[in-house]
Amino acid sequence: MPRPETPIDARLASVWATDPGFYGWLTAVNHRAIGLRYIATAFVFLLLGGILALVMRLQLAGPGLAVLTPGGYNQFFTMHGSTMMFLFAVPMLEGIGIYLTPLMIGTRDMAFPRLNAFGYWVYAIAGVTFYVAFLFGTAPDGGWFNYPPFSGPGYSPGAGIDFWVTMITFIEVAALVASVELIVTVFKQRAPGMSLNRLPLFVWAQLVMAFMIVFAMPPLMLVSVQLMLDRVIGTHFFNPAAGGDPLLWQHLFWIFGHPDVYIILLPALGIVSMIVPVAARRPMAGYTLVAMAIVALGFLSFGLWVHHMYATGLPVLGMNFFAAVGMMITIPSAVQIFAWLVTIWRGRVVMTAAFLHVIGFLVLLIMGGITGIMVSAPAFDWQVHDTYFVVAHFHYVIVGGAVFPIFAGLYFWFPKVTGRMLSERLGRWSFWATFIGLHIVFFPMHVLGFEGMPRRVYTYLAGLGWDGMNLVSTLGAFVMAAGILLFLVNAVVSLLFGARAGDDPWGGNTLEWATSSPPPPYNFLTIPVVRSRDPLWDETAAEHEGWVTSNPQHPRRDVMVTTLLDAAPDHIDLLPGPTIWPLWAAVGAAIAFLGSMIHLLLVPLGALIAVVAFVAWLWPPREELPA
Amino acid sequence: MTARMAAVAAVAVAVAGCGGVQSVLAPAGPGASRISELVWILMVGTIVPAAVVIALILYAVFRGRRGGGGPRVGDTRLIVLGGAVLPGLILLTFSALSARYSAEVAVPPSPPAFTVEVTGHQYWWEAKYPDHGVVTANEIHVPVGQTVRLHLRASDVIHSFWVPRLHGKMDQTPGHTNVWWIQATEPGVFRGQCAEFCGLQHALMALLVIAQPPAEFDAWIARQRQPAPAPADPIRERGRQVFVEAGCAHCHAIQGGHVPRFTGSVGPDLTHLGSRRTLAAATIENSRELLRAFVVDPHVFKPGVRMPATRLPAEQLDALLAYLATLQ
Amino acid sequence: MSRRRVRHAELPRMVQGHGETVWWGVVFLITIESMVFASLILSYFYLRAGAPAWPPDGIAPPDLLLPTVNTFVLLASVIPVAWADRGVRTGNAVAVRAGKLTGQALLLVFLVLKVVEYSGYDYDWETNAYGSIVWTTTGFHVAHVVVALIKSSVVLALSWKGYFNAQRFLGVQANALYWYFVAGIWVPIYLTLYLSPRVL
Secondary structure, three states, rough: OOOOOOOHHHHHHHHHHOOOHHHHHHHHOHHHHHHHHHHHHHHHHHHHHHHHHHHHHHHHHOOOOOOOOOOOOOOOHHHHHHHHHHHHHHHHHHHHHHHHHHHHHHHOOOOHHHHHHHHHHHHHHHHHHHHHHHHHOOOOOOOOOOOOOOOEEEEOOHHHHHHHHHHHHHHHHHHHHHHHHEEEEEEEOOOOOHHHOOEEEEEEEHHHHHHHHHHHHHHHHHHHHHHHHHHOOOOOOHHHOOOHHHHHHHHHHHEEEEEEEEHHHHHHHHHHHHHHHHHHHHOOOOOOHHHHHHHHHHHHHHHHHHHHHHHHHOOOOHHHHHHHHHOHHHHHHHHHHHHHHHHHHOOOOOOOHHHHHHHHHHHHHHHHHHHHHHHHHHHHHHOOOHHHHHHHHHHHHHHHHHHHHHHHHHHHHHHHHOEOOOOHHHHHHHHHHHHHHHHHHHHHHHHHOOOEEEEOOOOOOOOOHHHHHHHHHHHHHHHHHHHHHHHHHHHHHHHOOOOOOOOOOOOOOHHHHHHHOOOOOOOOOOOOOOOOHHHHHHOHHHOOOOOEEEEOOOEEEEEEOOOOOOOOOEEEEEEEOOOOHHHHHHHHHHHHHHHHOOOOOOHHHHHHHHHHHHHHHHOOHHOOOOO | OHHHHHHHHHHHHHHHHOOOOOOOOOOOOOOHHHHHHHHHHHHHHHHHHHHHHHHHHHHHHHHHHHHHHHOOOHHHHHHHHHHHHHHHHHHHHHHHHHHHHHHHHHHOOOOHHHHHEEEEEEEEEEEEEOOOOOOEEEEEEOOOOOEEEEEEEOOOEEEEEOOOOOOOOOEEEOOOOEEEEEEEOOEEEEEEEEOOOOOOOOOHHHEEEEEEEEHHHHHHHHHHHHOOOOOHHHHHHHHHHHHHHOOOHHHHHHOOOOOOOOOOOOOOOOOOOEEEEEEEEOOOOHHHHHHHHHHHHHOOOOOOOOOOOOOHHHHHHHHHHHHHHOOO | OOOOOHHHHHHOOOOHHHHHHHHHHHHHHHHHHHHHHHHHHHHHHHHHHHHOOOOOOOOOOOOHHHEEEEEEEHHHHHHHHHHHHHHOOOOHHHHHHHHHHHHHHHHHHHHHHHHHHOOOOOOOOOOOHHHHHHHHHHHHHHHHHHHHHHHHHHHHHHHHOOOOOOEEEEEHHHHHHHHHHHHHHHHHHHHHHHHHHOOO
């Protein structure tokens, strides 16, 4: 519901509005615009990755089928995994974070709006390029983690792996950029009074996720560049004939790769921690324990990576150490599960589509979690590593543990973002189809793994006992697809015809519910002063004492910067408005990277464009330069 | 297409018997059997608490909808007990068990009787018995009840040696030699498959481990040590010439001096081709018809293997196959 | 119930230094880059652990004289830059320009000596894994030096336009911070590539 027009409101709106038209769309730097783009783009990649999976399941529905050629299947599973891990999961959760975090902490935008825009353009270019390569038949085909020597110059001479490396590099840049921004925004721009122990748990999760990205992505950046160098200029990092080692790739990749799955899981757990208190209509139980558990997960996740390498011949003693850490990481997750359990038990739950997805998430995460405990034992893993048992495990924890909370979050915040309510009935249908479908697809895979079916096989022989379960799994995939499709239908129909949502349709407790749906371009009319963890439950909307008055005379965008621990007001920061330079910087970087595959002259050309764009970006506005 | 599928199916059935030929939970050796103990312990030990927690959650949801109440114990105590202490104790136990089982199955249960060097190639298995002077491919014989040491290597990309009914898997990484072991406690045919994605035909890179009573194993070794016999009649001699002229000898070795050696191990050693039950890394049955079809065009069965199609006039093809039939 | 009322207009604008968001941004950029260098050093020791001899294939350990001199050149460049950083806070534009220019000159000397050092190598990145890791690590660092040169040129240009003063010096400070990183990160690289083959 739009607020009554006041002079302050009109002035703020004009300062913070995005420029109109297509050019305005290109130059936008508002966090909500950027966040929505991330979410929408990531959803497209979810659908693309899902379609790839459906075709893969068709190929495996029976033994010896020829829906796909062997090479085609290998490309499909590589594209599927890479899409879901790099182009869907992390960007989707980042997008939700970019949209919600400033609203939850009571500020008007993120700390580096142009960097935000740059991150999105880099991501979009990465995803589009990846799929264009696929359409032209040069897709990567070595799995989403592309082990050398297979992915090296000797055995994958085409351009497919090069496109994969380029996509990875761009995604990393986007993720790193978004993380730095999240950390600085959360540290510096919280509303007065929002000390760290009053931070919403979703923001805690985003903060820890961002720190994890800062430490986990650089090893991936390096190792993917090393692969590119091996492929393009003849280095020997992974070539045993010249002193290199294929295991170097595995170590560096998994030093990134294991934290990566917790980078995906943590914000999802954070979403759940926002929905459960509102559904149970009481504050979160064990807030401090949950915050500590989130931090503990972040740290512990860096000590597990060797469990991806149990079958490589490493010393058993070392593997047992990593196994112990792997088992222990269950505890911070269990702490959070019990905190939700207690909150629900003590509360008075209102069943909504969002909360239904939370219940589904809990069941699926626990099921996936116990198979995780099983495979963290080296001896167990020596039988099921690289089999369908592992495929079952990680789909339960990622689809159950991350995608279900994402959908729960979409149901929960759709009214805030669009101003309309999603259909509850369609939401329930969608949930049951996806939930039941997931079990039909992935539960039989546990058995297939035990029956000896390895991963990444384009076909299998009849008579091994795998036929029936593969067929069941394929049928389940279509049930799941129907569930996702129902969500899409729900979103489109509700966007057009859904009931109008007020500011706060669920009776929420955090600051995003204190502004209109959708929020105005400046987020809050006045910056709130926060006195507790559940600001909306602890003061009624009518009492606005203690709220900061904004200074409408300022012709530029400004945000309040507060101190790190207690969020005491410190100073005012001026933020930039719309600008085209982040797009040019992304384009320049893209030309430089992709150019390395086409013609070497494109590399300095692209670099030049990027440098000029960065200088123009950072150059002070005219009014700040002395005459 | 139908004939190929039938051929492909036939081998699996012949080997499978009643199914479960590649099953982790049907152990036939001490490695797999100890691991399957741990499998059952961990499964039961995690499923039971998980079911309890899920039941509690569902109870809390439905109880909570009616409102009021909740456990009488304080929040912190409940969360720490249920989320940290109890899981911690359970997991500590599992860690200790896991460490014990893993350390145990990593080493042979008895001193190995001999060593087999298994080298993974795209898409077949080279097997050498240095203690016996035997070279073969895709089919490994072992004596029942004796431990066999394995030296696992790879010639090109990463592969992984896995025979589920006998033991867990171990990777074959270029530049490394991984030492592993297997032992079968009953005679039988055990199927294994490459367990690390290695390229186009990773899916059809399988092998057979055949466990025999020691006397039969010794007999097998004795036959495998024999070089190939010289061609006994003009047709077979013609076939031997075709083998060289058509280029087969460039990739496949045949011991005995009748066929010149080139690189040797691009493709499997064929000296005792006829003694093997399957062709193309346990993809198809080893019959005259299927061997003929495979030689003419391997890509019908395994598209993308390095072996090219062989177009020969019928007379030469017949002679070649007659010669190959002597390689028992 | 507290009734804190904070007036926007009473708060200072754009505080420089540790409070500023851009400063934090540069700190995290440095953290990220440090992690990449750490991964390079990890790769170096990992490849070494798997090699029978190091450097392999009869390559001699790297010469010490030129790289050590160059290390001092690089570390010395920090001094004029720190002077510039200090000076800008008192509005001393001379300190800024002279300091940055001197620093840049020293970086150029570093680059020239690097080229001389490279031309003396009888192996390159294609020779073996040792060559690959050595050339990649030093090459990555050289790229950082070049970036520092470009950045400080932009800062110099702005200084000449009179943009910086005692109230507005974040650009100089951020540039200095990045400079300290480029110089400082060279120390573990030097210890790893040049000293460790002789000492460990």
